[in-house]
């Protein structure tokens with residue numbers, strides 16, 4: 001099997017195909033700390049792409065409640081269990097070596113365990129070994145996009161009494177849950193693509209979007225089996241598989257209403273986000289290494305590579321997913337490290353005590369439908385001072401300006417939200 005470099009793992013890994021990378025890569029950052037699980041994103045996607053016969057249980061975008069929820073049910077627990085079993089069989093462990101981390105090629109250290117591609121080599125079926133470790137969920141596991149909604153884990157309070165002390169004290173709440181927003185990660189090394197015996201799945205050269213060619217697909221569901229995130233879905237009425245297409249006409253700048261000048265536009269789920277937790281864009285790729293080219297003033301590059309406040313979802317699977325998450329501050333660290341890798345503590349520290357630049361860039365989330373390719377910051381006056389965890393922290397009312405692909409200004413926001421005081425003429429004056 002050829003070897004490819006996975007920077008999220010800090011090492012080379014086995015993958016069925018050699019290095020071949022697009023010019024740009026579709027990517028996104030979600031700030032879990034702000035999501036309210038309103039499912040506006042979920043419905044924006046559903047009403048655009050999956051409203052037809054045979055797609056009733058298909059949710060390309062869903063928001064689930066962790067730790068108990070999942071769509072399909074227990075998707076992550078099941079693949080983690082399969083991976084753990086393979087490690088046990090080999091006498092290996094899914095550990096990270098963080099002694100020599102650093103730089104953009106090994107930011108979180110080195111993953112010393114096996115990926116789903118490496119672990120699959122010993123699992124033989126009638127057609128040879130699996131391309132990627134996986135399983136096909138049962139029909140009933142696809143029933144609910146947010147089962148166990150708002151169900152917390154941990155200690156319960158005395159009925160009728162505020163749980164007080166042990167429930168809500170940072171850094172970690174003892175009673176906790178959080179929302180996990182999910183869609184296809186348009187992975188750099190997609191497991192769905194690796195597993196397809198028909199070569200019906202491909203990654204677009206222009207933006208790294210992973211698509212299923214409906215005319216080549218024969219519905220074998222190898223992609224459903226192999227994707228560790230379970231984001232390709234089988235449609236019984238057409239007998240082929242389908243998945244998120246990253247609203248690619250919008251990425252191509254073909255929305256005549258929002259961008260008559262042809263500037264790339266965010267996907268429907270991103271543009272609809274009420275909680276302003278989503279920032280989506282395109283990262284310029286290094287075509288040799290599969291990493292991102294240095295692009296210091298691109299908000300995605302800054303959040304993922306410079307500030308390292310946003311982390312990949314289950315990097316140990318090995319697909320190099322292009323969805324990144326700012327982890328929730330209140331959930332147990334061990335749980336978060338399993339989900340987002342060893343960068344969790346640094347990311348939470350940075351988010352808890354944000355730098356001037358980070359605070360300004362965070363304002364860009366959902367500021368515009370057009371994709372922001374570059375930002376600038378105009379310094380403003382100091383407006384606030386406090387102590388966070390005993391350390392002095394100052395807030396400045398800086399202004400962040402976002403530019404689209406054509407270099408046109410598309411967003412201008414101050415750190416302090418502008419206030420409008422209604423005249424006291426009538427009680428309901430606006």
Ligand code: SF4
Nearest residue numbers: 184185187191192227
């Ligand atoms: S998340 Fe799954 S479906 Fe999407 S590109 Fe990665 S492996 Fe394929």
Ligand code: SF4
Nearest residue numbers: 035038039041273275
């Ligand atoms: S629209 Fe935004 S805030 Fe609402 S559920 Fe989706 S990601 Fe969360």
